[in-house]
Amino acid sequence: MATTPTHTAEHAEGAGGEPPATAARRGVLRDPAFLRLWTGTTASGLATWALPFVLGLAVLDRTIGAGTLGLLLAARTAGFLVAVAVGGVLADRYSRRGVVLWAGLAAAAATPLLAAGLGRSLPLALAAAVVAGAGQGACRPAFQALTAEVVDEERRQAANAAMTLSVRATTLAGPSLTALLAVVLDTWALLLGIGLLWLAAALVPGPGAGTRPGAGEPGTRASFAAEFAEGLREARRHPWFLAGLGALTVVIATGYSATGVALPLVSRDKYDTEVVLAAAMTAYTLGALGGALVVARWRPRAQGWAALAGLALYGFAPLSLVLPVHWVVVVAAYAVAGVGIELFNVPWFTATQREVAPDKLARVSSLDFMLSYGLAPAGLALIAPAIDHFGPGPVLAVCAGLCFAAPAVAALVPSARSFARAGAGAR
Secondary structure (H helix, E strand, O other): OOOOOOOHHHHOOOHHHOOHHHHHHOOHHHOHHHHHHHHHHHHHHHHHHHHHHHHHHHHHOOOOOHHHHHHHHHHHHHHHHHHHHHHHHHHHHOOHHHHHHHHHHHHHHHHHHHHHHOOOOHHHHHHHHHHHHHHHHHHHHHHHHHHHHHOOHHHHHHHHHHHHHHHHHHHHHHHHHHHHHHHHOOHHHHHHHHHHHHHHHHHOOOOOOOOOOOOOOHHHOOOHHHHHHHHHHHHHOOHHHHHHHHHHHHHHHHHHHHHHHHHHHHHHHOOOOOHHHHHHHHHHHHHHHHHHHHHOOOOOOOHHHHHHHHHHHHHHHHHHHHOOOOHHHHHHHHHHHHHHHHHHHHHHHHHHHHHOOHHHHHHHHHHHHHHHHHHHHHHHHHHHHHHHHHOHHHHHHHHHHHHHHHHHHHHOOHHHHOOOOOOOOOO
16 A cells, blocks of 8 residues: 655755755745746647647648547547556656656657548658647646656645646637638648647656655566556545546536537527637636636635635636626636635646555546547537537536536535545545
8 A cells, every 4th residue: 555645856955955944935936947847838738739720720721620620639539548648657657757758759740640641641640630639648648747756745726826827828829820820821730830849848857756665676577557556556545536526527518518519500590690609718718817816825725625615616617608697797606616726626637646645646647638638529528419409508507517516526525625535535
């Protein structure tokens, strides 16, 4: 059985050999080691977001068709789902920094191959999309675990908030920037730019804390399947984690997917304008930015309950699409949902980094990404025909109810109150 986590980064010297107490007093944004990690994570997030957008531009300029776009995005998702599990094991078995390096380099190398295959060789483009998705997937748990190595526990919530701020800012500014670049650059050049972002993600982050406790010699290592199963057992040791992950998966697979399908329809059919669609999505991103700023410093006593309450706020998004309300109310509901999702995300990542045994952190994080991210396409695939069959009203009402109910059920787990195992004590 794993022992109580010991946080390697807390006992190591900070960047430049400074004592940990000095590093703790300094804000994360003034920590060179964190800034390098933040830059690499931001570059990978921007590259991840930009790829489907640029491929969409390839449809508009008739380089590829809509069917090819669907195949490429499906191939990328398949690569992600396989690699996120593999990457979790590798990041716990070897250097997290090394996994980030090779995953980023693989994605960087795949991107120009994807550009070469567009409109010319579908097998080449599909293979490149799989590799690009695999690079993205392998990076996710490695970056999550590397944050725990680079940043001491006292500053991790602020660090995770800074990470999510970069993601939301990219989402807000990215479409406009890409549209402007598309005026002077073709799809091939934009894809090469994505490759350069992956190169930055691979090369910019610095080393972590080094060897983790429990890392065995090559001759004594268990098989891949056994190590992955060990990560599952570690996840089961934390009932709050299983409950929270279940709630998050339900919200993403139902509420997020339902609004993704229904919001364009409601904007067109109910309000007769596309402004509602654009305003709601912008409000969601701005709300998430605000939520990240709040949670960077907010430390409620019952942090787990506060986070789950924030997750439940997403239910107002599908609910607003059902009710006969002015479109301003829909926009406001999306802003509230954006605030809530970051009130959940930041404490969730921070608690996982604090509570999970360091030598199993990447594997547990990979489970998080596999379920929450991996089931989103399944939700989209099921909800679209459900809306066609039952209409948007009943489907959205059910999804709103599930978004409210799932976090409430998760909150009933005793350790969910503080996102910590019962009897673990304050650390």
